[in-house]
Amino acid sequence: MIRLLLLLLGTLGAERPGQRVPAWYRADGRDGGPDRGTGYPGPDGSVGTDGWPGGPEALPPWRDPAGAIGRSGGGWGGRGPRRRRIPLGLKWAAALVVIGLIFRRAIAAVVLMALSFLVLSAGEFHPFAPSLGLARLPLFSPFEMANPDEATVIATVQRASYAGEFRDTFGARVFEDQALAFKGVLMALETYQQSPEEFYPYSSKYDAWLRHQATLTSEESRGLAAFNDPAKGNCARCHPSAMREGAFPQFTDYGYVGIGAPRNARIPANADRRYYDLGLCGPLRTDFRGKPEYCGLFRTPSLRNVAVRRVFFHNGALHRLSDVVRFYAERDSQPQKWYPRAANGAAQKFDDLPAVYQGNVDRIAPFDRHTGDPPPLSERDVADIVAFLNTLTDGYRPEPSNR
Numbered sequence: 001m002i003r004l005l006l007l008l009l010g011t012l013g014a015e016r017p018g019q020r021v022p023a024w025y026r027a028d029g030r031d032g033g034p035d036r037g038t039g040y041p042g043p044d045g046s047v048g049t050d051g052w053p054g055g056p057e058a059l060p061p062w063r064d065p066a067g068a069i070g071r072s073g074g075g076w077g078g079r080g081p082r083r084r085r086i087p088l089g090l091k092w093a094a095a096l097v098v099i100g101l102i103f104r105r106a107i108a109a110v111v112l113m114a115l116s117f118l119v120l121s122a123g124e125f126h127p128f129a130p131s132l133g134l135a136r137l138p139l140f141s142p143f144e145m146a147n148p149d150e151a152t153v154i155a156t157v158q159r160a161s162y163a164g165e166f167r168d169t170f171g172a173r174v175f176e177d178q179a180l181a182f183k184g185v186l187m188a189l190e191t192y193q194q195s196p197e198e199f200y201p202y203s204s205k206y207d208a209w210l211r212h213q214a215t216l217t218s219e220e221s222r223g224l225a226a227f228n229d230p231a232k233g234n235c236a237r238c239h240p241s242a243m244r245e246g247a248f249p250q251f252t253d254y255g256y257v258g259i260g261a262p263r264n265a266r267i268p269a270n271a272d273r274r275y276y277d278l279g280l281c282g283p284l285r286t287d288f289r290g291k292p293e294y295c296g297l298f299r300t301p302s303l304r305n306v307a308v309r310r311v312f313f314h315n316g317a318l319h320r321l322s323d324v325v326r327f328y329a330e331r332d333s334q335p336q337k338w339y340p341r342a343a344n345g346a347a348q349k350f351d352d353l354p355a356v357y358q359g360n361v362d363r364i365a366p367f368d369r370h371t372g373d374p375p376p377l378s379e380r381d382v383a384d385i386v387a388f389l390n391t392l393t394d395g396y397r398p399e400p401s402n403r
C-alpha cells in the first residue's frame, strides 16, 4: 500500500508511458546547455557554455565564464546580490526521492519524502507535484535567473522559439491567463526534471564502468584509488563513490562541512572586510542564526559533471579542477600557497572565516597535516584524481571495443 502510494506520488505530473511529451518541454536540456530563453540551468547543473551561440564570450553576464565573482554575477545583467556563485542544480535533491522510489526501499523513501515535504513546505509547494516548488526556485533566486516576477518569466517564454509549442500544449490563449501560463511553465520544468534519461541519466564513463561496460585507464583507476584511500585523498568520506544498495553514487553525502575555502576578493560584498559569508549560519540563511557551531559550514556538492564547471567552492575562489584537488593536498602542509600572508610572513589560514569560527573547519584526513609535512597527495595523485573526476561527466559513449 505504502509502495503504491509512493509510486503514485512520484509519478503524478510526470511523463506517463505513451503520453506525448511536447518537444519544448525538454527544450532547455536538449543540448546540454541552458534554456536560451529563460536561462534555466541545463542538465549539467547550469554550466555548459558549449551550446551557447557565439561561445563563452557571448554568454550573458550571469553565466560569467571568467568566474570573476563566482559562477554568477547574480541575475539578469549580473545585478544580483553578488555574494555567492550559483548553487548546485536541484536535480540531486529531486533524485533522492526518485532513487528511493526506484529501489523500492519503502522506509528510505518514506523518510526522504517526509524530509522533502518538510524542506519544501517552507516555500510554495504543492504536495502532489513534488517538484513544482523546486522548479520555481532558480527562476526567482537572486543568484540564478533573478526574474523579478512571474510576468517576466511568461513574457520570456512568449518570445521564445517554442512559444508555439507551448500554446499547442496549454491552449491557444494560454498567455492571456498569467496564472495558467505560469503553471504551464512549472509543469514543463517538472516534467523535464522527472525524465531520468535527460535529467539524471547516469551516463558518465564511471557509471558505464560500474555497469561493467567500460574500462578505466590506468591513470583513471589510480585516481579512483587515491580518491577513496583514507591515507591519500580520503575524498569518499564526504563524496561517496561506491554503489550503495544498488543505487548509483551521488558523490555527496549531503552533509555540511567547513573546509576553509580561501576568500574570493573578487566578490563585491567582500570589499567590506567585515563581511563574511558564513554559509549555514548566515547572513543569507537565517534559520541557523545564533548557532556558532554551524558557521563556515557549506553543503558538500556532488562531483558529477564537476569537470565541466569553471568555478569551484561556494565562493568561486578557485577556477581549475587541478587546483581544487591540490588545495586538499596542501591546505595544511603548504598553507602559504592558498592564503595571504600576514605582516609577520605567516599564512593567514581560513581567511574567509572570522577567527572565532575557525575551530569549525574540518581537520580529518586529508586535512590532518601540519605546515611543512609532506602533502597527502603527490602531484601524480593530483593528476590521477583529476583524470578520475573527468570520468564523472555525463554523455560518455562507450567505444565498441569497450563493450
Ligand code: HEC
Pocket (backbone or CB within 6 Å): 227, 232, 233, 234, 235, 236, 237, 238, 239, 256, 257, 258, 259, 261, 298, 299, 300, 301, 303, 306, 309, 311, 312, 313, 314, 315, 321, 324, 325, 328, 329, 362, 365, 366, 385
Ligand atoms: C570533509 C568533507 C570533504 C572531503 C574529505 C572532501 N571534500 Fe570535496 N568538498 C567538500 C565540501 C563541503 C565542498 C564545498 C566547499 C565550499 O563550497 O566551500 C567540496 C567541494 C569540492 C569540489 C568543488 C565542487 C564545486 O562544484 O565547487 C571538488 C572538485 C571536490 N570537493 C573534490 C574533492 C576531492 C578530490 C577530495 C579528496 C582529495 C575531496 N573533495 C574531499 C567536502 C569534502
